[in-house]
Amino acid sequence: MKNVSIDTITQAVLSYYSDSTDPRFMFVLKALIEHLHAFAKETELTHEEWIRGLQFLYDAGQISTPERNEFVLASDVTGLSSLIDMLGSQHEGTSSSVLGPFHIAGAPEQAYGADLKRDNAGATVLVTGRVSDLEGRALNGAVIEMWQTADNGLYSNQDEAQPDYNLRLTTSVGEDGRYAFTTVRPAPYKVPDDGPVGEMLKATGRNAWRPSHLHFIVTAPGKRALVTEVFPSDDPYIDRDAVFGVREDLIMEYQQKTDLSDLPPGLEVGEDVTLPWYRVDFDFVLVDD
Amino acid sequence: MKNVSIDTITQAVLSYYSDSTDPRFMFVLKALIEHLHAFAKETELTHEEWIRGLQFLYDAGQISTPERNEFVLASDVTGLSSLIDMLGSQHEGTSSSVLGPFHIAGAPEQAYGADLKRDNAGATVLVTGRVSDLEGRALNGAVIEMWQTADNGLYSNQDEAQPDYNLRLTTSVGEDGRYAFTTVRPAPYKVPDDGPVGEMLKATGRNAWRPSHLHFIVTAPGKRALVTEVFPSDDPYIDRDAVFGVREDLIMEYQQKTDLSDLPPGLEVGEDVTLPWYRVDFDFVLVDD
Numbered sequence: 294m295k296n297v298s299i300d301t302i303t304q305a306v307l308s309y310y311s312d313s314t315d316p317r318f319m320f321v322l323k324a325l326i327e328h329l330h331a332f333a334k335e336t337e338l339t340h341e342e343w344i345r346g347l348q349f350l351y352d353a354g355q356i357s358t359p360e361r362n363e364f365v366l367a368s369d370v371t372g373l374s375s376l377i378d379m380l381g382s383q384h385e386g387t388s389s390s391v392l393g394p395f396h397i398a399g400a401p402e403q404a405y406g407a408d409l410k411r412d413n414a415g416a417t418v419l420v421t422g423r424v425s426d427l428e429g430r431a432l433n434g435a436v437i438e439m440w441q442t443a444d445n446g447l448y449s450n451q452d453e454a455q456p457d458y459n460l461r462l463t464t465s466v467g468e469d470g471r472y473a474f475t476t477v478r479p480a481p482y483k484v485p486d487d488g489p490v491g492e493m494l495k496a497t498g499r500n501a502w503r504p505s506h507l508h509f510i511v512t513a514p515g516k517r518a519l520v521t522e523v524f525p526s527d528d529p530y531i532d533r534d535a536v537f538g539v540r541e542d543l544i545m546e547y548q549q550k551t552d553l554s555d556l557p558p559g560l561e562v563g564e565d566v567t568l569p570w571y572r573v574d575f576d577f578v579l580v581d582d
Numbered sequence: 583m584k585n586v587s588i589d590t591i592t593q594a595v596l597s598y599y600s601d602s603t604d605p606r607f608m609f610v611l612k613a614l615i616e617h618l619h620a621f622a623k624e625t626e627l628t629h630e631e632w633i634r635g636l637q638f639l640y641d642a643g644q645i646s647t648p649e650r651n652e653f654v655l656a657s658d659v660t661g662l663s664s665l666i667d668m669l670g671s672q673h674e675g676t677s678s679s680v681l682g683p684f685h686i687a688g689a690p691e692q693a694y695g696a697d698l699k700r701d702n703a704g705a706t707v708l709v710t711g712r713v714s715d716l717e718g719r720a721l722n723g724a725v726i727e728m729w730q731t732a733d734n735g736l737y738s739n740q741d742e743a744q745p746d747y748n749l750r751l752t753t754s755v756g757e758d759g760r761y762a763f764t765t766v767r768p769a770p771y772k773v774p775d776d777g778p779v780g781e782m783l784k785a786t787g788r789n790a791w792r793p794s795h796l797h798f799i800v801t802a803p804g805k806r807a808l809v810t811e812v813f814p815s816d817d818p819y820i821d822r823d824a825v826f827g828v829r830e831d832l833i834m835e836y837q838q839k840t841d842l843s844d845l846p847p848g849l850e851v852g853e854d855v856t857l858p859w860y861r862v863d864f865d866f867v868l869v870d871d
Contacts, residue, residue, distance in 0.1 A: 297661075297826050299668045305826060306661040311787020322786070324625045326660055328617040333665050336613045343657070343666045350653040354643015364639040368632070371615055372586075372595035376622050377632045379588045497611070498600020537586050537594060 303330045352489040365394065366490045369536040370499070385427055386580040388540035390522040393508060395448040396440060400461035406560050408475045409460050415444035415477030417570040418547065419560065423470045424511060424577045431470025432579060435513035438463050439474070442505070446482035473560055478547070478571065479505040481530050494535070501535050504528035509577070516579035523575050547571040592619045641778040654683065655779045658825035659788070674716055675869040677829035679811040682797060684737040685729060689750035695849050697764045698749050704733035704766030706859040707836065708849065712759045713800060713866045720759025721868060724802035727752050728763070731794070735771035762849055767836070767860065768794040770819050783824070790824050793817035798866070805868035812864050836860040 297305050306326055310319060332338070353363035368374045374391050382389040403409075410417055424435040440461045442448055449459040460479075466472050483501040486494060494501050506522040524531055526544050551569045586594050595615055599608060621627070642652035657663045663680050671678040692698075699706055713724040729750040731737050738748040749768075755761050772790040775783060783790050795811040813820060815833050840858045 297664065297668075297828060299665065299672075302661045302665050302668070302826060309788050309822065309824075314786045318785070321625050321627065321631060324621050328621040329660060329662055330665055332613050332617040333662060333669065336610050337669055338610065338666055340666055340670050342610060343662075347651070347653050347657065350639065350643070351646055351651060354639070354646050354653070357640055357643050362636070362640060364636050364643070368636065371618060372591045373618055373622060373632075375586065376588065376591050376619055377627055377629055379586075379591070380622065380626055381629050383588075496607070497603045499598050533598065537591060539586060541585055 299334070303327060306330075349489050349493070356488040360394075361485060362394070363485075363488050363490055366484060366488070369484065370490055370494065372537045375537040384517075384580045386517075386578040387511075387519055387521060387576075388542050389520050390538040390540060390543060391536060392510075392520050393522075395450060396438075396508065396510070397450055397458075397461070400438060400440065400458050400463045402463045402465070403474070405464065405467070405471070406473045406475070407462060407464060408561075409462055410475050410477050413443055413460065413477045415480075417475060417566045418478050418573055419473065419475050419556070419570065420507065420573045420575065421471065421473040421557065421560075422575040422577065424466050424472065424513065424579065425470055426516070426579060426581075431468060432466065432513040432516065433468045433470065435466045435470065435511060435516075435577075435579070436463065437466065437472050437577075438510040439476075440508045441476065441479040442482055444477055444480055446480040473557075475561075476507075478525075479507060481505045481528060484535050499535070500530070500533060502530045502533070503536060504530035504534050504539065506538070511577045511579060513579055515582055517582045519577060519579055521577075523573075525573075545573050545575045547573055588623070592616060595619075638778050638782070645777040649683075650774060651683065652774075652777050652779055655773060655777075659773065659779055659783065661826045664826040673806075673869045675806070675867040676800075676808055676810060676865075677831050678809050679827040679829060679832060680825060681809050682811075684739060685727075685797065685799070686739055686747075686750070689727060689729065689747050689752045691752045691754070692763070694753065694756070694760070695762045695764070696751060696753060697850070698751055699764050699766050702732055702749065702766045704769075706764060706855045707767050707862055708762065708764050708845070708859065709796065709862045709864065710760065710762040710846065710849075711864040711866065713755050713761065713802065713868065714759055715805065715868060715870075720757060721755065721802040721805065722757045722759065724755045724759065724800060724805075724866075724868070725752065726755065726761050726866075727799040728765075729797045730765065730768040731771055733766055733769055735769040762846075764850070765796075767814075768796060770794045770817060773824050788824070789819070789822060791819045791822070792825060793819035793823050793828065795827070800866045800868060802868055804871055806871045808866060808868055810866075812862075814862075834862050834864045836862055 307323055357363045378389055378391055424432045426432060443455060443460055449455040462474055464472055481502050481504055486501040504524050505528050506524045509521050511519040522538050524539050524544050526546050549569045550572055596612055646652045667678055667680055713721045715721055732744060732749055738744040751763055753761055770791050770793055775790040793813050794817050795813045798810050800808040811827050813828055813833050815835050838858045839861055
């Protein structure tokens with residue numbers, strides 16, 4: 294392949310790969326190389342722009358640690374993470390959404406109606422709902438994990454002032470498929486914007502904010518695990534999530550309640566409840582694995 | 583933009599960028615995001631494959647240092663570097679080729695006919711040629727930088743056994759545009775294959791070898807700087823350079839000479855010459871800046 298030219302180089306690169314390469318890997322590599330070359334040709338990418346792109350990757354590598362992965366963040370803010378998520382979950386159940394970097398396993402198991410609010414500042418929110426299959430049948434034994442920010446926009450593993458597993462929950466549903474817990478309203482927060490991704494956001498006038506959300510992982514025997522987020526309809530960033538995690542069916546309403554008599558039977562909202570309190574109903578529908 | 587879906591997310595991402603973003607930067611970003619999304623959609627890239635790609639970037643970041651940039655290497659072996667190089671040098675002069683990571687500035691200036699071989703092992707090679715413009719006029723005052731591997735396939739800055747600036751040259755041409763120096767035949771070598779790029783090459787049956795070559799930077803007043811490489815026609819890797827640097831007009835012949843009487847007038851090939859020696863002629867044609 295001496296005659297490499299602008300017109301032949303893509304084929305030249307592809308011709309180098311062994312026929313024994315894993316076919317799926319080769320299919321993905323071929324598409325990647327074709328798109329990479331087409332991108333360079335269409336834009337007539339200059340040497341200086343190419344250097345700038347390489348510098349972005351180098352800087353992203355230098356700032357990344359096991360706890361802070363700038364490449365994941367770059368994927369998030371360019372919508373790639375959400376696109377991958379949607380491609381992998383085209384079904385009729387509840388939409389999935391991004392896992393994010395703040396999940397930690399092992400949140401203590403708590404009973405129906407658990408109070409996560411305790412000493413946390415913020416408005417009291419009662420979250421209730423049901424876990425079912427596509428036919429509406431309760432999924433007895435489904436397990437829900439939930440994690441969220443405190444009122445200051447930080448997760449417990451970002452904030453030494455919060456106790457371990459603060460505002461994190463593991464809970465199982467019974468025969469009726471229902472869950473309930475009391476918590477505080479989570480807060481919007483910015484994705485890390487002190488690295489090369491943040492610089493790119495600033496250079497292009499983009500905001501780094503995510504609307505507030507509750508993270509959920511819902512699992513049940515024989516069902517596909519659901520990783521998702523649930524967003525309040527009135528969040529100021531609901532229409533411009535920096536990482537494109539919002540889906541229409543993941544938006545819930547905070548129903549304002551001025552009277553404790555509105556509590557469902559058998560539930561309480563903690564001893565220190567201030568009025569008004571808020572109620573959120575959100576049902577999860579899981580599909581077969 | 584609540585209704586982000588597989589079909590709308592690309593537009594959603596693009597809608598986030600400010601209208602005041604630098605137009606050329608926005609043009610490049612738009613193409614990049616469109617190709618990235620199209621790549622994911624066409625391949626229906628799975629979550630596991632996405633994770634694998636992110637891991638590749640993370641690993642590349644971790645192994646990279648100012649001296650060893652794995653992202654440049656990834657660009658090289660996917661042909662992107664050569665494509666950028668060709669896109670930026672579409673003219674009638676001598677083809678350019680990749681700079682590579684082994685150039686160091688400041689090689690001592692030496693006169694016409696300089697002997698770089700000295701104590702180096704390997705076959706003696708006399709390299710001669712002429713620097714001209716497109717009309718064939720000698721470019722008086724043109725400056726040539728040359729660097730190459732020793733017989734062991736290592737550059738002086740990779741090999742403590744070599745003196746500083748070993749097999750590196752800066753030389754100026756006179757009114758006749760001619761240059762000449764004596765050196766040793768460079769050796770093929772592998773690009774660094776102990777990192778994630780090397781793993782990818784192995785997993786896909788690709789070789790990591792580059793054909794042997796002489797690196798050149800040629801500059802002249804009012805002319806576009808030429809960064810290039812010159813390759814021997816009989817190198818075993820001439821048809822499968824791992825980084826796609828070979829161009830038809832950059833291939834030269836090692837002319838075997840069995841007699842010192844074949845030396846051009848006024849030139850010598852060093853005191854320790856062994857027979858046969860080799861002669862290489864390569865002319866450089868620079869275009870206007």
